[in-house]
Amino acid sequence: MTPKFLGQSTGLPAAPEQAELDYVPNPRPGSPYLVRFTAPEFTSLCPVTGQPDFAHIVIDYAPGETIVESKSLKLFLGSFRNHAAFHEDCTVGIAQRLVAEMKPLWLRIGGYWYPRGGIPIDVFWQTDEPPRGLWVPAQDVPGYRGRG
Template structure:
């Protein structure tokens, strides 16, 4: 474990907001060949509607091709949990997650799919990526079915 990591292996409080949350990273030694794709799935992501204060729920799928840094997963969990009491629209939450990972790791490529469960009968799906996927990589479908109970 790196001495620079402040959250892994320690008891830490949940961040009060996404802006206060710290995304920690660890060094990555990239193998030869095409970039590796790393996937994080958060099927129970929650935030608050900024107008009503009601909870919103999403299934996030994050794919990225790391360059020199990896996202440390405990810090990612704490960052994602920090949205629970944060009011933002679906689009803003989804893009903010992707942008923070890009800021922290400077990956070769990243995409995020935010598959939001319906409120008022309408599911909202939000997609953001940094550009075209790297050539030669295996990039599976995000595996989230079109809405029909999503599960």
């Protein structure tokens, strides 16, 4: 598997369903380990008002046969910039697409959304219990007080 986007000038996909995720073979199969991606400047649009929404997204996963190539993940996450969806749909949708395509041993996502109407909304989802013996550090995103 050769990544399609790595080393190439690539435009941002117009929508999440148009984004292509690249996967490469796990370099350490049979050795459970955790991969963490943090996107502190994730944006999407409110489906009601069209106003921008902002989140700090943390994705943790234990690879199976493949790992997601980081540039393709960055482009996928960026494709939400003009996508209108509720926080819950964005957060869980990201995780479910990764699980469906990558088939990790385990995955969890934390969507720490900045306030809308004065109320921050945090959305959490995971596939199951983490594999036995896997070190899973805390996500350490503070409760809302200016997040960051």
